[in-house]
Amino acid sequence: QVHLVESGGGVVQPGRSLRLSCEASGFIFSSYAMHWVRQAPGKGLEWVTVISNDGSILYYGDSVKGRFTISRDNSKDSVYLQMNDLTSEDTAVYYCARSEGVAAGIGFDYWGQGTLVTVSS
């Protein structure tokens, strides 16, 4: 059974950093691309970033480019999101999700339950 479990969310001051983790189980983690998608309170879904199965391909949304870094450790079945220089606009529930390949042609078929990041002084 596929499971994705995010952790690391919390309250952080503007300008500070936070690192999210997503631990996977129930599938061959090294065969899948992994994404982070966020949802601000009461708002829609915003794709944030993706990393290919082997970590060689990374893409970022414009709103986080240069501030966020995605990485993965296939030996730990985990993907990470390092978030720097946070602003109130980054306040959201952050979900990790998987896809078959970076192209994600068949969508994000499994999602974690999400972790809430609140940026506030």
Added chain:
Amino acid sequence: DIQMTQSPSSLSASVGDRVTITCRASRSINIYLNWYQQKPGKAPKLLIYKASNLQSGVPSRFSGSGSGTDFTLTIGSLQPEDFATYYCQQSYINTPFTFGPGTRVDV
């Protein structure tokens, strides 16, 4: 970037109704359009991929159609558990994997 729009933004329906939601892309995305369902406080769930393919485990009352720029999600006979928000998403261009603004279906 490809922009996605959805209509309507919300709708009221009753159990047993046939419901249709439309998604439009700002330029052609071939058939690379996915649909998700999200209930309050929960993660999104993939319903349809590549415009018309039903994800495993999703009831057959859900169907999708379209290609190019115009797509439709249809719920054949609305059930109580279908009251939720529905999002389309393009996966034609690698990034960003743009989502539509969502359509809320309620009573």
